Amino acid sequence: MNISGVVVRTFPKDIGVVSEALSRLDGVEVHGASDDGRLVVTVEQPGEQGLTDVLNHMQDIPRILSTSLIYHQFEELAHQEDEA
Numbered sequence: 001m002n003i004s005g006v007v008v009r010t011f012p013k014d015i016g017v018v019s020e021a022l023s024r025l026d027g028v029e030v031h032g033a034s035d036d037g038r039l040v041v042t043v044e045q046p047g048e049q050g051l052t053d054v055l056n057h058m059q060d061i062p063r064i065l066s067t068s069l070i071y072h073q074f075e076e077l078a079h080q081e082d083e084a
Contacts, residue, residue, distance in 0.1 A: 005071030008039040014063040
């Protein structure tokens with residue numbers, strides 16, 4: 001499981017629209033926003049390719065100015081460890 005922290009930048013007037021668009025993506029959760037247009041987002045995806053796809057899709061959302069990956073962790077799922 002890939003767990004990533006992302007800071008998304010938008011114009012302050014667009015926080016609501018961008019937050020809603022991000023929340024519709026699988027594995028994406030918006031945790032908060034600042035008055036200057038920064039949103040704190042986590043992304044949970046089962047594989048490396050899934051994470052890359054979500055991050056690329058974020059860049060295509062209208063009104064998003066930038067995304068910055070600030071944290072990444074890979075965790076083995078408990079049932080995968082039992083099979084090994």
